[in-house]
Amino acid sequence: MPAVFDLFGDEVPEGWGKRGRPPHLVDDKKRCKVRLLLAMGRKEAEIAAALGITEPTLRKHYFRELACRQTARFQLEGTVLLRLYEEVEAGNVAAIKELGKKLDKAAIADSDFARRVAEQSQPKKPVKLGKKEQALQDARTPDTATPLGRLMAMRTTDSDKLN
Template sequence: MADNFDLFGDPIPANHGGKGRPPHIPTTENRNRVNMLLACGWSNERIAGAMRITEPTLRKHYFSELKSREVARDRLNAVLLMKGFEGVQKGNATAIRLFLHLVERNDLMQFGQSLRPARVEKSEKSSKPAKLGKKEEALLAAQQPDVGTPMGELMARRQQSMN
């Protein structure tokens, strides 16, 4: 193994500066990075680009991590829950708050709900009222004066007295 590291913390191979491109050396840190990026939903192309390697090199050295793509998010959530629980056991108030948030999010996920609003179907979209133009909006705004100003308050009183 190399004792020297580049600016990104990657080990510099022994044949650096020799003929050909130096081989990629998978490290524990790089394996963790691949797992984290998989959990965030990154494609192989993006992961390889971020690690400055080719896709075949990614598949060659990190095939076991790539196999677990479907469970990577669950594994990340499990680690976050454990870290939060460790903070709860220490009595950290911020950790308690964050842990409760993670548990609520987990409960929503368990019941098949999501934090994002549900997609609106086309039939629901068409039932929305048509968007008003500038002139129609101005007429409606004129009918409803701003009572926070003296002039708006006077106009509101006059409208009430006319009705």
């Protein structure tokens, strides 16, 4: 019996239209779609919606792909770089330029210069004191704009000279 496909190009399982829910059919195309969506940072609910299945069905049939969620992006990037390198070896000038850009971006990201620039671009905020600590600090530092404050400031500098 020849395979029957629906409007989306997916194979219609046997027993379609009969009693019970039809089983979810897993193929390489769907596994690849799950890996790509994981690499893009999608959540399980979004991936299940893209496949037209429920989250438990996604976890049941694609548990291997979901287990490597952290590495999916690196695996995809590695595959892209491999294909790019194959094109460079074939002499594709556009691929040579693109690989050069990717290598430059990776070198900049790994360099100490990028780290220093990132640290300098984020101004360090002074430690915020609580209101009681701020009141104690204000009490210990005299206000030199007033005569009493100048007198207290002179007194603290004189006591430092005695010690």
